[in-house]
Amino acid sequence: xxxxxxxxxxxxxxxxxxxxxxxxxxxxxxxxxxxxxxxxxxxxxxxxxxxxxxxxxxxxxxxxxxxxxxxxxxxxxxxxxxxxxxxxxxxxxxxxxxxxxxxxxxxxxxxxxxxxxxxxxxxxxxxxxxxxxxxxxxxxxxxxxxxxxxxxxxxxxxxxxxxxx
Amino acid sequence: xxxxxxxxxxxxxxxxxxxxxxxxxxxxxxxxxxxxxxxxxxxxxxxxxxxxxxxxxxxxxxxxxxxxxxxxxxxxxxxxxxxxxxxxxxxxxxxxxxxxxxxxxxxxxxxxxxxxxxxxxxxxxxxxxxxxxxxxxxxxxxxxxxxxxxxxxxxxxxxxxxxxx
Numbered sequence: 001x002x003x004x005x006x007x008x009x010x011x012x013x014x015x016x017x018x019x020x021x022x023x024x025x026x027x028x029x030x031x032x033x034x035x036x037x038x039x040x041x042x043x044x045x046x047x048x049x050x051x052x053x054x055x056x057x058x059x060x061x062x063x064x065x066x067x068x069x070x071x072x073x074x075x076x077x078x079x080x081x082x083x084x085x086x087x088x089x090x091x092x093x094x095x096x097x098x099x100x101x102x103x104x105x106x107x108x109x110x111x112x113x114x115x116x117x118x119x120x121x122x123x124x125x126x127x128x129x130x131x132x133x134x135x136x137x138x139x140x141x142x143x144x145x146x147x148x149x150x151x152x153x154x155x156x157x158x159x160x161x162x163x164x165x
Numbered sequence: 166x167x168x169x170x171x172x173x174x175x176x177x178x179x180x181x182x183x184x185x186x187x188x189x190x191x192x193x194x195x196x197x198x199x200x201x202x203x204x205x206x207x208x209x210x211x212x213x214x215x216x217x218x219x220x221x222x223x224x225x226x227x228x229x230x231x232x233x234x235x236x237x238x239x240x241x242x243x244x245x246x247x248x249x250x251x252x253x254x255x256x257x258x259x260x261x262x263x264x265x266x267x268x269x270x271x272x273x274x275x276x277x278x279x280x281x282x283x284x285x286x287x288x289x290x291x292x293x294x295x296x297x298x299x300x301x302x303x304x305x306x307x308x309x310x311x312x313x314x315x316x317x318x319x320x321x322x323x324x325x326x327x328x329x330x
Contacts, residue, residue, distance in 0.1 A: 009219045010280050012212060012231065016287050016299070017192045019306040021208070022233045024189030026313045027182045034318060043186070047177060054174045066177065068187045115175050122181050124316055125309045134181070136301045141184040144290045148191045151289055153199060 020144075027125050035117040039110060040084065044069055046114065048077055049086060049103060053111040057102030059092075068145075086110060185309075192290055200282040204275060205249065209234055211279065213242055214251060214268060218276040222267030224257075233310075251275060 012018045028043045036046055044067075051066040052058060058066065064074050078101050081087035086107035092098035103111065126134060177183045193208045201211050209232075216231040217223060223231065229239050243266050246252035251272035257263035268276065291299060 010215045010276075010283055011219050012216055014303070015215075015283070016291055016303065017189070017196065017283070018212065019303055019310070020185060021189035021193050023306050023309045023313070024182075024186035026310065028186050030313060030316065030318060031182065047183065050175045050180075051177055054176050111175075118175055118180070118182070125312055126181055126305075127312050128308055129305055133301055133305050136298055137305045138179070138181065138184055140291075140294055140298050140302045141188050143293055144188045145184070145191065147290055147292050148188070148195060151195065153195060 020141075023125070027121060031118065031121050035114055035121075039114075044073070045077055045081055046118075048074070048081060048101075049107055049111050050115075050118070052087070052101065052103045053108065053115075057090075057100040059098055060101055063101055081107070185306075188290070192286060196283065196286045200279055200286075204279075207242075209238070210242055210246055211283075213239070213246060213266075214272055214276050215280075215283070217252070217266065217268045218273065218280075222255075222265040224263055225266055228266055246272070 032043050036042065047067045047069065048063065051063060055066060060071065060074060060078065064071050069077065078087060078089065082089055085104055088102050088104050089099050090102065092100045197208050201207065212232045212234065213228065216228060220231060225236065225239060225243065229236050232239065234242065243252060243254065247254055250269055253267050253269050254264050255267065257265045
């Protein structure tokens, strides 16, 4: 174990994992309640739809990379999104063995309606930060995610083998 | 609604709420699985114990401020921690009407054992960031949390009226 500077105490207000997690949670909770819940969507379902909207139809394995959602969870999400008519699964035109996930017309319409809310909550959350601070923040967060996916733990290997997008 | 620069698309890899949330989640998941699950603790239970360890016994209302956990969730957490012998509830010595939550001897011992793991995962997550980047990152995250708690939404009002610690 690495030696700790203050082994007996841990000040949450200066503890990076806490500072990150509470921000991530409060944004997801507010966006979920305000924008997604009225449509019966979770944050994870929204991520899938946003990724399909930005990148077009995807194989499930590529969609997992784009959303940082593990394969088995993603499969269940796509099934639910398909059932409610927001997403379709179809054989690839280039390879009959491949299944491609894509937004339905209804799904595209819903994403287009939700994107302004998503942009607004991002703007609300980052109000008062300079462009430079925002750039440092995003770069640091990408680096942290890569650090965590590269940690040599069984848990990390099983769940988070995605590379940061 | 605020006008969006790219109304039709949202690139998750550059979308701040996504970048924050996936880092917060992966750190909490790994710390939870590696360090907390063996002791039957959740991240929220750990936060309560860390706050009590750093600040001594607390009224539940002050503990809610220290942990950013809402009062009713916190009350359930304290009950569970009391049942497994990690925390005690006692009348305040200064005011008989006040209940003070504190770590038990067993709780103090467990926090002391967990703090090195908590410091290590923080170090792993932030590896490669300079001291200046870390300072910008923490300041930006505190600002974002304040921004979110100050948003005039019903959801924010009901759930997240805590001030950033």
